[in-house]
Amino acid sequence: MSQQTIEVHPMPLTTPQESRVAEMSALDGEFNFAYLDERTKRMIRRALLKAVAIPGYQVPFGSREMPLPYGWGTGGIQVTASVIGPNDVLKVIDQGSDDTVNAVNIRRFFERTTAVRTTTATLEATLIQTRHRIPETPLQEGQVLIYQVPVPEPMQRLEPREAETRMLHGLAEYGLMHVKLYEDIARYGHIATTYDYPVLVNDRYIMSPSPIPKFDNPKMHMNPALQLFGAGREKRIYAVPPYTKVESLGFEDHPFEVQRWDAACALCGAEDSFLDEIVTDDAGGRMHVCSDSHYCETRQQAQAAISSPVEAP
């Protein structure tokens, strides 16, 4: 997918917020707050309300064409566009980072279409749109975490017929999900699924958590924040309301386990965060660093503050 397709509103980022929206209107003609028209937002909000009322249940919705190709998080963007208000503070992360092209473009899209304040600080944000991670900093009540979902149906690979999977959800016939985990153990000796690890929500619906690492699965359980999931291409919305039970599937003799590393973060020393392994030189040197860039930077700054205290004024 071309990166250029998402550069729909080329504009300097330095423009002051207030004038930015006006400028956009002038450039692009009439457009609504957060891009979507109010009717579409209401339709998506109705789907969201239903999703919140039935935790883990996939609600179909009339996904709109967005000025970004599928795969760039159009489902998450539509959800964000439907819930965002002028007083919200938005954070956008991709693989834990605020700085990837995907994150930057989505953040810029909402800066231009809503003029809301954006942030990289997890606790400052009221809305966090994410691809592939849950922030390390625990979320709080009142925050909303919005996931971009490529494949909402957890049974799709084993049962491609949509009518059939819908019936299996309806009747809570979930033997198939354990077939998938059984096959992992038979083949690899352990449950090899590390991303998009299926969960049972509120003791009722099996749900795909989107391709977050299974490391993040326990964070979904009883989380004080509202978790919303949007799949644009598949036209599905689902939700985990605050303080909802989210259980990762497993076997008694092969229980769910999160990834562990022998290493600590080479930059901040964290031993409790999800680490990416990066190659540091041509000789094949490697190091582990936090995938959550804001978490890592905050820890580094705190350590710097301790080791070199600010001089008295």
Next chain:
Amino acid sequence: MSAPLLQVRDVSKRFGDQLALHSTSFDLWPGEILAVVGESGSGKTTLLNLIAARLRSDSGSVHFDTRDQGLQDVFKMTQAEQRLLARTDWGFVHQHAADGLRMDVSAGANVGERLMGLGERHYGRLRAAATHWLQRVEIDPSRIDDAPRNFSGGMRQRLQIARNLVTKPRLVFMDEPTSGLDVSVQARLLDLLRQLTRQMQLAAVIVTHDLAVARLLSQRMMVMQKGVVVEAGLTDQVLDDPQHAYTQLLVSSVLQP
């Protein structure tokens, strides 16, 4: 035997203008094997699908002697109840293994799926059950991690049987389970079926065009022609002394599938 396991009363089916199955009734007793014999288009497969609740009947009832609640009208059950029954106390062996197996999932998981669906969450026990059932159907347990896509036709049918029997059902429906197999493979499968149904005191309704299958497996048989049961009785009696002209024709000729 105190009560029938299955009581079929006045089931029938119309497809558009065509009456595929006229009003049909019969009883099946615990451990009894009933063969339903007829040519293609005789209504035998329609009858099987009706009584197995895989197809909606236009009339009548099917009562099954459930473990928990005694005789229950299967047609009046919810879809969830029907499906639970179908994967616990019933089995269904399809003519084409691909309709009854997950072809790209290992043999062990194929056998274990019903147990997982009923809440078994212990991998070791699932392995043990799969190993046991592969042996019971004469599949080398070393094939436990192979997918049936790589199995021979006869092995696929035996795996399908194991997948059904793992919950120890009391009634199994079979739709032409041996057709399409080589004669020697057929004979081995029939021997296995006879042995398993006896050991497990399994009742079965077997739809077949093959009188030899009926002779070898069933105690009773029904002969169908154009959606009507034209003759029914003990298998040996029907085959040795057919009363209806159509049955006489079948017995004297080779029945085409």
